[in-house]
Amino acid sequence: MSDMPLIRLTEVTKTYHLESGDFTALDHVSLDIAENEFVAIMGPSGSGKSTMMNQLGILDVPTSGELYIAGENVAKMSSLERTHMRRDIIGYVFQKFYLIPLLSAYENVEYPLILKYKKRDTTGRAADYLRAVGIDPDMGAHRPNQLSGGQQQRVAIARALVNDPKILLCDEPTGNLDSKTGLQIMEILCDLHRKGKTVIIVTHDPHIGEYAQRTIRLADGRVVAS
Amino acid sequence: MRDIFFDLSVRSVRLNFLRSLLASIGIVIGVVAISSMGMLGTNMQLSVKDQLSANVNTVMLTSDVVKMSTGLGAAPSSNTIDTSTLNDIKGSAGQNDVVTIHHTSTQFSVGDQNGRGSIYGLDPSDVPKFLTIAEGSNIRGSDALVGATIASNFNLVPGSTIKIGQNCATISRPVVRVAGILAARGIAADGVNVDNGIVVDDTWYTDHFGELDQYDQVNVIVQDVDTINQTEAAINAKVNRNSDVVRISDASSRLSTITSTLGTITTFIMAIGGISLVVAAVSIFNVMMMSVKERVQEIGILLSIGTEKGEVRRMFLYEALILGLIGAVVGGIMSFVIGYSVVNAMIGTTQYFFQPASLIYIPYGMVIGVVVCVASGMYPAWAASNMDPIDALRSE
Numbered sequence: 152m153s154d155m156p157l158i159r160l161t162e163v164t165k166t167y168h169l170e171s172g173d174f175t176a177l178d179h180v181s182l183d184i185a186e187n188e189f190v191a192i193m194g195p196s197g198s199g200k201s202t203m204m205n206q207l208g209i210l211d212v213p214t215s216g217e218l219y220i221a222g223e224n225v226a227k228m229s230s231l232e233r234t235h236m237r238r239d240i241i242g243y244v245f246q247k248f249y250l251i252p253l254l255s256a257y258e259n260v261e262y263p264l265i266l267k268y269k270k271r272d273t274t275g276r277a278a279d280y281l282r283a284v285g286i287d288p289d290m291g292a293h294r295p296n297q298l299s300g301g302q303q304q305r306v307a308i309a310r311a312l313v314n315d316p317k318i319l320l321c322d323e324p325t326g327n328l329d330s331k332t333g334l335q336i337m338e339i340l341c342d343l344h345r346k347g348k349t350v351i352i353v354t355h356d357p358h359i360g361e362y363a364q365r366t367i368r369l370a371d372g373r374v375v376a377s
Numbered sequence: 378m379r380d381i382f383f384d385l386s387v388r389s390v391r392l393n394f395l396r397s398l399l400a401s402i403g404i405v406i407g408v409v410a411i412s413s414m415g416m417l418g419t420n421m422q423l424s425v426k427d428q429l430s431a432n433v434n435t436v437m438l439t440s441d442v443v444k445m446s447t448g449l450g451a452a453p454s455s456n457t458i459d460t461s462t463l464n465d466i467k468g469s470a471g472q473n474d475v476v477t478i479h480h481t482s483t484q485f486s487v488g489d490q491n492g493r494g495s496i497y498g499l500d501p502s503d504v505p506k507f508l509t510i511a512e513g514s515n516i517r518g519s520d521a522l523v524g525a526t527i528a529s530n531f532n533l534v535p536g537s538t539i540k541i542g543q544n545c546a547t548i549s550r551p552v553v554r555v556a557g558i559l560a561a562r563g564i565a566a567d568g569v570n571v572d573n574g575i576v577v578d579d580t581w582y583t584d585h586f587g588e589l590d591q592y593d594q595v596n597v598i599v600q601d602v603d604t605i606n607q608t609e610a611a612i613n614a615k616v617n618r619n620s621d622v623v624r625i626s627d628a629s630s631r632l633s634t635i636t637s638t639l640g641t642i643t644t645f646i647m648a649i650g651g652i653s654l655v656v657a658a659v660s661i662f663n664v665m666m667m668s669v670k671e672r673v674q675e676i677g678i679l680l681s682i683g684t685e686k687g688e689v690r691r692m693f694l695y696e697a698l699i700l701g702l703i704g705a706v707v708g709g710i711m712s713f714v715i716g717y718s719v720v721n722a723m724i725g726t727t728q729y730f731f732q733p734a735s736l737i738y739i740p741y742g743m744v745i746g747v748v749v750c751v752a753s754g755m756y757p758a759w760a761a762s763n764m765d766p767i768d769a770l771r772s773e
């Protein structure tokens with residue numbers, strides 16, 4: 152397994168069974184993503200970007216083919232093992248931020264630590280990550296609805312990073328932000344890549360795609376350029 | 378530091394405070410219904426037990442032999458024990474006191490007021506053995522002792538007179554003079570319920586009601602309560618040797634029958650109270666399902682970033698637990714207040730209210746309330762934890 156990349160998809164197909172008939176969102180996709188790559192997954196609507204994101208985020212399993220993440224065959228993992236992999240190896244940044252509305256900014260960042268260590272954080276790590284993404288610790292007590300979009304996305308990035316994941320999955324991370332804030336968020340992601348993180352961005356914005364070292368283009372569920 | 382899932386549940390309850398409060402009120406009502414009814418039933422049992430325990434050393438003997446009665450206003454027939462049987466009873470009762478009792482129901486008049494009650498004919502020397510004269514003195518000749526209820530209702534005092542028998546213009550009625558007032562007995566385990574009765578000399582009784590040498594009831598007052606079973610057995614062996622001549626019972630068997638009946642009634646009324654908890658359970662279920670539906674996207678976030686299904690379940694069960702605890706605590710306090718009032722109003726005394734057997738119904742009710750609440754939250758919690766995170770995230 153020493154030659155296994157961080158992510159490997161081998162003939163991965165995802166088919167949804169709809170009333171109108173079967174719909175293949177990913178069609179025999181094979182690709183490797185190595186550690187510390189900065190990858191942009193691009194394509195038009197309906198090309199399979201979100202399905203690909205769900206596969207890479209282990210929110211779903213392939214209908215056929217094999218998906219390896221950190222050397223583990225995802226299809227052979229139990230539901231609990233997949234949950235732990237999402238918690239420990241993958242950090243998510245969503246377009247709509249998806250912070251937990253009942254928790255403060257600080258608690259949102261602390262939350263993954265609690266999931267992992269089963270206790271509240273006393274190390275100050277959550278506060279460190281908040282500072283690292285440019286959120287003043289005084290803002291930590293604010294609820295998500297009291298923060299601007301850019302601040303919420305920074306908190307979401309801090310939450311994604313706090314368990315030191317190997318992969319940072321970003322689904323249209325600047326889609327709900329103005330261009331200036333979007334650039335700031337991209338700067339943070341580039342900085343994380345420089346520090347050794349594997350960053351995967353799903354976007355349809357070519358300007359955002361330019362930040363990536365490598366672009367994977369999807370069309371009709373197939374990889375057309377990689 | 379508190380569990381973050383507990384914190385999330387507390388905040389969710391706070392966020393939907395009114396809805397949560399209304400759901401908890403259902404639990405409050407259920408807890409109050411169960412606890413109050415349980416306490417009422419137990420207080421009734423304790424009260425009856427206390428009253429019956431006073432005569433626990435008495436064996437009651439009655440006969441099934443039917444005799445016609447010809448006395449004043451007497452019932453047309455009665456079950457009596459004859460002298461021969463009485464002698465058998467005395468022979469087998471050993472050193473214990475044997476009390477013969479004549480008894481019927483009669484009308485009477487006090488001044489212009491007419492009434493109806495029991496009249497007992499007793500040997501005056503037997504009166505102090507089981508009755509307490511609260512005021513006045515024992516009977517002699519045409520004297521009478523009156524029960525506490527009659528004395529109170531007819532304003533009788535020692536020296537008052539009572540005409541016995543049906544009020545009839547053509548027949549003069551015998552008159553008795555009240556010699557004393559008896560202390561209240563309540564429900565008497567020895568079958569002599571004199572609170573609404575008149576006690577006269579047995580000679581006076583047989584002169585006016587007949588039944589000479591025929592006794593409605595014979596009580597054996599045992600000196601040592603531990604020998605009551607042997608005494609009963611000895612009487613049974615002698616008197617009922619050929620056929621069942623007398624029916625033998627004692628206070629403990631009556632006590633167990635009455636307490637068992639009251640226990641059944643208590644369980645029944647608690648079950649009726651429990652119906653309100655079923656309604657509360659439906660309300661909690663509804664509130665929990667609404668909470669799950671409203672938080673679908675939040676559940677999706679939790680699941681997608683690595684929250685275990687069990688942790689999501691726990692969060693919703695905590696929410697149900699909080700609703701249950703609020704309902705149970707408020708219900709427990711209200712049960713105490715309402716239970717006290719109900720017991721006081723229904724039984725007339727709260728002397729048994731603070732006994733553990735009575736108060737235990739408050740924690741019982743509270744625990745049942747919490748359990749019902751958590752049980753109602755199980756399905757919503759399960760539904761939340763088994764959501765597909767992708768679908769949950771997509772929901773708005």
